[in-house]
Amino acid sequence: MYVAPSVLSANFGNLERDVKAICEAGCDFVHVDVMDGHFVPNLTIGPVVVSAIAACATKPLDIHLMVENNTFFVDLFAPLKPEYISFHIEEEKHPHRLIQKIRSLGIKPAIVLNPHTLPESVEYLLADLDMILLMSVNPGFGGQSFIDSVIPKAKKLSAMRDKINPNCLIEVDGGVNDKNIALLKDAGVDIVVAGSYVFNHFDKKEAIASLKI
Numbered sequence: 462m463y464v465a466p467s468v469l470s471a472n473f474g475n476l477e478r479d480v481k482a483i484c485e486a487g488c489d490f491v492h493v494d495v496m497d498g499h500f501v502p503n504l505t506i507g508p509v510v511v512s513a514i515a516a517c518a519t520k521p522l523d524i525h526l527m528v529e530n531n532t533f534f535v536d537l538f539a540p541l542k543p544e545y546i547s548f549h550i551e552e553e554k555h556p557h558r559l560i561q562k563i564r565s566l567g568i569k570p571a572i573v574l575n576p577h578t579l580p581e582s583v584e585y586l587l588a589d590l591d592m593i594l595l596m597s598v599n600p601g602f603g604g605q606s607f608i609d610s611v612i613p614k615a616k617k618l619s620a621m622r623d624k625i626n627p628n629c630l631i632e633v634d635g636g637v638n639d640k641n642i643a644l645l646k647d648a649g650v651d652i653v654v655a656g657s658y659v660f661n662h663f664d665k666k667e668a669i670a671s672l673k674i
């Protein structure tokens with residue numbers, strides 16, 4: 462299992478210290494939540510802060526857009542050369558075109574599904590994706606409880622992925638901890654995003670190791 466701590470749960474007064482700490486503690490990606498105050502009722506960080514994160518991160522960035530105007534934000538963050546940019550299927554009229562645009566910028570394209578969105582909604586996009594992110598909380602805030610229905614959903618998606626594009630990774634985000642990690646692994650999940658679980662642990666190495674099963 463790959464682990465991508467969400468910097469949303471970091472101490473923003475000590476962002477450099479916290480980003481370095483998760484990288485040194487063995488995370489695989491640094492997950493960055495970009496929220497615009499419209500698609501979700503919260504507002505987070507823009508390219509100035511994300512470039513400061515990129516400057517001190519020794520692991521690749523995984524940028525999750527929770528915004529209304531995806532194309533505008535892809536153009537804003539592409540120069541930072543993240544490994545992944547993911548956007549919400551619920552907010553995109555032309556997902557296939559945006560996938561092609563992200564790939565043409567040298568970045569791996571990923572799509573995010575809210576808890577209620579059917580896995581079948583990405584069936585005809587799967588062949589062109591590097592990752593699908595399943596939200597296991599309603600997007601907008603860290604520290605929420607895990608929504609259990611993501612487990613059967615991940616199993617269904619994993620079966621589709623194995624048939625259509627075995628190289629496409631499945632990521633789950635929200636309420637992930639040492640209690641649900643085994644269920645996620647069994648369901649075929651490859652990457653977990655964990656915010657409060659990792660950042661609330663004094664020993665981040667131990668927290669990350671407990672998710673790498």
Ligand SMILES: O=C(CO)[C@@H](O)[C@H](O)COP(=O)(O)O
Pocket residue numbers: 467469470492494525598599600601602603604605634635636637654655656657658
């Ligand atoms: O995208 C989001 C929330 O919208 C997540 O990345 C959370 O920030 C994860 O935090 P925890 O649920 O692990 O505390």
